[in-house]
Amino acid sequence: MRRRIGAFLLSGILTVSMFAGCGSQPSTNNLSNTTSNEGSSEEKTTKNTETEKTPQEEDHFTIKYPSYMTDSEGDALELEKEPEKIVCLSNAALQILVRCDIKPIAITSTASGIDYPDWVEELPTIETGMSEVDTESIIALEPDLVIMGEHLKEDYGKLLDDADIPVYYSSEGPSTTYEEVKEAAVVFGEAFGGEEEKAAIEAEFKEVEDRANEYAQNHDTKKMMILFSLSPAYQQTSEGYLGSMLSLLPFENLSDSLIDPSERTAPLDMEKLVEMNPEVIFAISPMAQTSEDVEKMFQAEFDANPQIWNNLDAVKNGKIIYLPNEYVKSKGMYIINSLNTLMDMLEETLQ
Template sequence: MKNKLLLLAVVVIVGALLYYCFNTGNKSEDVSAAAGETYKLEYTPTLQAYGFTEPVVLKAKPQRVVSLVHTPVLALYEMGIKQVAVPQAAMLEWPADLVKDAKLLNVSMNSNFDIESVIALEPDLVIVGYQSKDTYGKILDREKIPVYYVDAGHVVSYESIKELTDVLIKAFGQHNAGAEAITDRFNKLEARMAEKRQENKGQKVMVLQSAPPRHYIQGKDGTLGSMLDMLGYENVYQNNKMVLIDLEQALSYEPDLLFCVGGSKTAAEHQQVMEEDFAKNPEYWNNIKAIREHEVIYLPIKYVATAGINVIDNINELIDIIDAKKLKQNG
């Protein structure tokens, strides 16, 4: 009898424990489900100035992102966010394992772009240039697809890229090694630029963006011009709008250093193109001190426009190129 009673007591106790654990576990899961983790994409100061104020809130981390603009692609990639489509890029090559799985979209001709091909990919987030809110944005809204708008265009400033990257890190990069690495790279670059600003103070530069025989002059709001401005150089061309160079006025600029950028894939190719053009009219071009004294730095197409966080690598490489030229001069 004692054994039967003892066995019954054990059964009751074990049953009570199982009931408690089961119900406690269910309650914990219910609380977690009710809380519902969300991912919030705030708008950057640049976009807020354009009237975008309400954040985009996602109920789950996106698994099928479509980027119609270049700027967010590399940051999302490095944070491990799955992208099923990205825009074609002329300024750089996307990582091989990104384009292996992601469709390449030809978005350069906006009037011919088929937004239905994006909808067919069943995205859970589409990132669009703010200029397309009333076109692609309306169609995507109608399909109940979350849309996040970003700064876009031929020139997207370093500050705008950094703002967007900060938003993406805040939304998707918590406890994410890729996000931490991006932040570290930005911090190291900004420390390096601060040092170079002191070193380059007072030096004058001129920036030519060329497709000979056409030569455009770029101010500090251009892609390359803005990089040089952040490195402490004074741009001889004070107008922010890039225009065809005024040959007569250019003779009065007297830059210490001339930067030439264009559509060539490599710096050596662009140097050849430019020097061939200079040789056609040496009487003019040699009147510009920087050309006459060979104070010219030639750069490839990737300095025509940026594609997001690759701006970090581009500026670091630009600093290295300038330092190498200075070292050669002093040597």
């Protein structure tokens, strides 16, 4: 089985055991509660070596891969012992580590909107992008586990392998689906928090899914499309990040009839948009942080090409839902908060 480990954000001086039982867990969108009951400032920065270990074999540590990644990464990453110096370059994994009171030695930049405890913001940061990462800084920290996005594997995986640093690769981005985010969170929870944490995570997802099911039963199905930025215009199917959330609700994604849903995000011909004439348009952009910024971008396009946009029922009826950056790409378990917020918004705007 091939060794794969992804790295999150690591701090530099952890010398004590980091894998303790999670105990009672904080809410997904307020991770600062994780350390609220710890007694001293020292306890807030490092785990006591006598705390209970994660329920794995003492001389063995396993992180499974989600089912959708086993073809490329194998079934799991196997380590001889629990990692104590983790560089975490994945916000999805970081949320689970925080829930389990595990302190990395370094991290990537934290995702906006997620309320991490103060100690997270004090950790050393290793900048990462879609195609770059500071491997020299990672290697200098001598981590025993790195967690990072699969998109960085081709360019940087071999460098870390050559340095004998195990890497676990995570799947994140605009093409990650709700079910994939859920499965990855469960996998991380089981690895770092055992069966108790796994069950807690599954229960949180079930709660939001039950609410989504109730919403779907009480609302009529509407035809919609997701516009992923302008110009040029892109569309997103029901297998994109936002699309997969909306697939839990009473919406028919018209892009699924134009392209193979597995393409997830693809260019959109404006004539096709007019032809499909969706009742509702969801507008997002990777270039904008807030819904107000997204609205400004789209409004400029509406003003420049009224002959196109004024033919759309969604525009004429004011049924364009502008969404902030959190709906563009995966933020791990924060998707639960995003889905709840989305349903609250729809209750107000689509009555």
